[in-house]
Every structure is written in C-alpha cells, then in structure tokens.
Amino acid sequence: MLLELNQLIVKAGHQLLIKDVSWPAYKGILAELGDNRSSRIGYSQGMLEIMAPLPEHEVAKVIIGDLVKVLLEELDLEFWSLGSTTFDKESMDAGVEPDDCFYIQNEARIRGKDRINLETDPPPDLAIEIDITSRTRFNNYQALRVPELWRWNGSKLEINVLLNGKYV
Template structure:
C-alpha cells in the first residue's frame, strides 16, 4: 500500500527526507502540497527534504525581508520580492524554496511572471534562508547560480557570494556594499525578540534616517 503525502504529519521544526525521488515525482509532490502551505522543500539529485519551520524562524524571515525592502525603497532600487517561490531547474535536477528572495538587477526578466523556471529564467539576485531550525545546504543555490545568499542562524547573519561557481563568505553585501548589513540585521532581529517586530523595524528606520 502506498502512502500519500496528505497522510503524513510533519511537526514544526521537523524534517522529512525522501530518497530516490524522480523529477516527475518531485513535480507531483509540489502539486499535491499546493502553494498555500507552511512546509518548505529542497530537492537535489533525487533527494527531497520537506521541512516545517518554527514560529521563531518565521519571525526572523519577516523582519530580515522587511529590512531588505526598506533599504531597496530608501535607495530607490527597483525590485520584485518573490517570497518563498519554488526555484527549480530540471536540467540541473535542482529545486529549492528560499525563505524569501529578491530579483533586483534581473527584475525586468521576471515582471509579470507567476512561475519561475530557472531553465529559462535568471535566478534571483538575493536569496535569504533562516537556519534557526534547519541547516541550509549551499549546493542547491550554487548549482542554480544564485549570486548572493544570506543565511541567518543562531550565530547571526552570514553572507555568501558566488565566485567561480562556489560560495565565498563575505563581510559585506554586494547588493548593499556601503551598508553594515551583518551588524544591522543581527542587531534588529535580536531587538525584535525583546521589544517586538514593529518597534525594531521603526528603530531601523530611525537608524536609516540618521545615517543614509
């Protein structure tokens, strides 16, 4: 008897790893899970991981995403925020859903698109992963060619920049080269845990007003 995904119950903070999953099975699983769900997926060469994040993960995702949007707006940089859209490339046998992602330099290529296919579309310029409840594998993003990946974990923000097909850890963000992103993200995510998210974001806006 075959189990169906709807019969599985994955608790927040838990992961399910499936092996020997074909590309068509991966596509079928995506369709069965639907778009309005808490689970995040990652697929690489037949291995499929399904993870359900904890509330602390979602809070960090929202405030970091807000910081990026505020900066882009303040600097008058055009962008499209695609959230946790599925990034996939059948030829490379890769699929991943970042916590959030942004098209900035490549924004024009995805305006009006409701689906992203990295076989023909460019990857997002910036992807963000929250690693409080799981550990992001770099391979998906390296193979898909995402130029900049932020990972926020218990030790704070780490910026990875693609150089020669491999990620190199960087002390600054190519997207915001003149702004101390690591320091700011660490400060205001931590502050949000003490005073609340909206208050931390307002404090960040105040910092911007005084420094930009």
C-alpha cells in the same frame, strides 16, 4: 503498501528527508501539496526535503526581508520580492523554496511574469534562509546559480556571494 503524502506529519521545527525521488515524482509532490501549505520543499539530485518552520523562523524571515526592502528603497533600486516561490530546474536536478527572495539586478527581466522558468529566466538575485532548526545546503542554490544567499542562524547573519560556482 503505498504511503500517501497526506499520511505524513512533519512537526514544526523538524524535517523529513526522502531519498531516491525522481524529478517527475518531485514535481508531482509539489503539485499534490499545492501552494497553500506551511512546509517548505527542497530537492537535490534525488533527495527530497520537507521542512516545517517554527514561529521564530517566520518572525526572523519577516524582519530580514523587511530590512532588505528598506535598504533597496533607500538605495532607490527597483526590486521584486517573491517570498518562498518554488525555483527549480530539471537540467540541474535541483529545486528550492527560499524563505524569502528578491530580484534586483534582474527585476526588469521578470517583471510582470506569473511564472518563472529557470530554463530561460534568471534565478533570484538574493535568497534568504533562516537556519534556526536546520542548516541550508549550498548545493541547490549553487546549482541554480543564485548570486547571493543570506543565512540567519538565530544570532548571526552570514552573507554568501557566488564566485566561480562556489559561495564565499
């Protein structure tokens, strides 16, 4: 018996992990689920994660994203906010959809692009993850070399900076 994606139900605040997923299968799942969905997808070395956020997750995402925008505007820095865009790179066997993300230092390099290809384009300069129902794993962001990762756990904002391939 084969299971189809439309048979899966992931309740808000929960996650589904599927192991031994190939890169082509991951890309096929992304295509089948499409862009107009409420779930978030993560992929790392054969492990696929499907998460369904809670309303409190979305509220925190908007507040922190707005804070970043205000800070960048006050600092008079050009930026491009790409929300929960899917970023993946086959050569690193990793893919992630941050809750929010920003191009700041590399904004000019990707300005106006309809598609970001991490094989040739830089990753976002800042990714934001809301870890209210599950904890963000560093491995995908490290593999994709995202310079800065902010994580909110509901009471504390943790700012992680990539140094020598590891977050501190």
